[in-house]
Amino acid sequence: xxxxxxxxxxxxxxxxxxxxxxxxxxxxxxxxxxxxxxxxxxxxxxxxxxxxxxxxxxxxxxxxxxxxxxxxxxxxxxxxxxxxxxxxxxxxxxxxxxxxxxxxxxxxxxxxxxxxxxxxxxxxxxxxxxxxxxxxxxxxxxxxxxxxxxxxxxxxxxxxxxxxxxxxxxxxxxxxxxxxxxxxxxxxxxxxxxxxxxxxxxxxxxxxxxxxxxxxxxxxxxxxxxxxxxxxxxxxxxx
Numbered sequence: 001x002x003x004x005x006x007x008x009x010x011x012x013x014x015x016x017x018x019x020x021x022x023x024x025x026x027x028x029x030x031x032x033x034x035x036x037x038x039x040x041x042x043x044x045x046x047x048x049x050x051x052x053x054x055x056x057x058x059x060x061x062x063x064x065x066x067x068x069x070x071x072x073x074x075x076x077x078x079x080x081x082x083x084x085x086x087x088x089x090x091x092x093x094x095x096x097x098x099x100x101x102x103x104x105x106x107x108x109x110x111x112x113x114x115x116x117x118x119x120x121x122x123x124x125x126x127x128x129x130x131x132x133x134x135x136x137x138x139x140x141x142x143x144x145x146x147x148x149x150x151x152x153x154x155x156x157x158x159x160x161x162x163x164x165x166x167x168x169x170x171x172x173x174x175x176x177x178x179x180x181x182x183x184x185x186x187x188x189x190x191x192x193x194x195x196x197x198x199x200x201x202x203x204x205x206x207x208x209x210x211x212x213x214x215x216x217x218x219x220x221x222x223x224x225x226x227x228x229x230x231x232x233x234x235x236x237x238x239x
Contacts, residue, residue: 095118152171154198180221187210
C-alpha cells in the first residue's frame with residue numbers, strides 16, 4: 001500500500017555540478033525536494049520506487065544498484081540507485097536522466113531507509129497502463145513509497161524548449177492543483193495528447209502515482225511551483 005510519495009522535477013539542472021554557474025537559480029527547488037524526500041523517510045516504507053520519464057528504449061524497471069551518469073551533460077559524475085553495491089562496469093542498462101536525478105536526490109539525503117528500485121515510463125504509455133502499473137507497485141509491499149520525477153509543460157515562454165503555447169499555463173495550473181491536493185482522479189484525467197504537445201514529461205509518471213494512490217487516502221501539499229526557463233517545475237509531498 002502506498003504510504004507516501006514525493007514529486008520532484010526531473011531536469012539534470014537540479015544537480016549543481018550540471019547547472020554550474022546557474023546552480024543558485026534552482027536552490028529553492030532543491031530545498032523543497034530535500035524536504036519532500038525527508039518526508040518519505042519519515043513514512044518508514046518497506047520499499048521505495050523511483051519513477052520518472054524515459055525514452056522508449058529506457059522504458060521499464062531498474063534494480064537496486066543500477067548506475068547512471070551525467071557525462072552526457074558534460075559532467076564527470078556517476079550515481080547509483082540505492083545503497084546496493086555498484087554493478088560491474090558495463091552490466092545492466094544505465095539509468096535514464098530522470099532516474100539519475102532521483103538517485104542523486106536520494107544520495108544527497110543519505111537514503112538508507114528502504115530498498116530502492118527504479119521505473120522508467122515512456123511518454124507513449126497510456127493513462128490506463130500507468131494507473132495499472134501504479135497499482136502493482138502499491139501492492140508489492142506492505143508500506144510502499146514513491147519518488148516521482150517529472151516536469152510540467154515546456155512551453156511557458158518564448159525562450160522555453162517548446163516555445164510559447166497559450167495552453168501551457170492552464171495545463172500547469174491544473175497539474176499543480178492536482179499534485180498539491182493529492183487528486184489522483186485529476187492526474188489520471190490529464191490529456192496525454194496535450195501533454196505531449198506541451199512537452200510535459202511528468203504526465204505518465206504522475207499517472208503511475210495516481211494509480212498507486214487509489215484507496216490510500218493520502219493528503220497532498222505543494223512545496224514548490226515555478227517555471228524557470230519556461231518549464232513547469234513542481235515539488236509536492238503526499239502522506
